């Protein structure tokens with residue numbers, strides 16, 4: 001189901017990215033690489049440009065910018081957000097965006113829509129091909145729910161609005177996995193989770209990376225999570241990357257301490 005053949009093409013390669021909002025420089029000559037199969041962290045104080053960076057990669061930001069963004073080797077300029085899933089991108093938003101009155105299963109199924117072959121007409125007319133596809137997608141949705149132990153499976157038919165915050169977040173990740181992403185952009189996935197939930201999701205993300213070779217760019221405030229998951233971490237401060245490397249080295253770097261205290 002998931003192609004795990006390694007290549008030398010990075011999952012994500014951003015080079016020389018600069019952008020301004022009017023006169024405000026939000027990003028200046030930012031270069032970040034996520035090698036295939038790796039988890040790379042991105043940290044920075046409030047207002048340092050993390051959201052702007054993520055929004056350019058996901059295509060949520062449609063304004064002008066300098067530099068290049070490549071996902072799986074493919075240049076993304078001009079490709080709208082909804083078409084980037086086909087290039088292998090999955091994104092988890094900072095604020096949870098789910099359809100509250102739909103069930104867990106329905107929300108997750110929506111993440112697979114880029115793979116439907118029979119299209120909208122087929123699903124309305126309920127052609128045999130559309131029914132077979134739906135059955136395949138449901139099977140996939142249940143396989144993905146099973147990755148989260150007993151958190152989602154027993155509740156598959158429940159409306160999402162009745163779920164805990166942590167379970168809503170799991171549904172969002174499950175939905176992103178339906179498009180079989182090669183690269184996941186995770187924007188503070190542990191926000192609002194207690195230590196136990198944080199630890200559990202950390203283990204689940206590591207398992208996804210190990211077993212499915214999904215590359216990840218992780219924006220996260222919790223340094224424990226960054227240090228457990230990331231091979232290397234970039235530090236943004238006032239729109240510039242001030243350093244990158246293994247977490248232990250970054251934490252000891254005076255410039256980083258200054259940026260966070262400053």
Ligand SMILES: Nc1ncnc2c1ncn2[C@@H]1O[C@H](COP(=O)(O)OP(=O)(O)OP(=O)(O)O)[C@@H](O)[C@H]1O
Pocket residue numbers: 021024025026044045046047048049050051052053
């Ligand atoms: N739409 C906008 N118009 C004008 N300025 C903006 C806009 N969005 C962000 N900025 C400015 O750009 C800079 C980078 O903001 P950005 O939201 O990318 O940082 P961030 O690191 O994600 O911050 P936070 O952690 O607080 O979400 C900040 O100075 C911010 O005020």
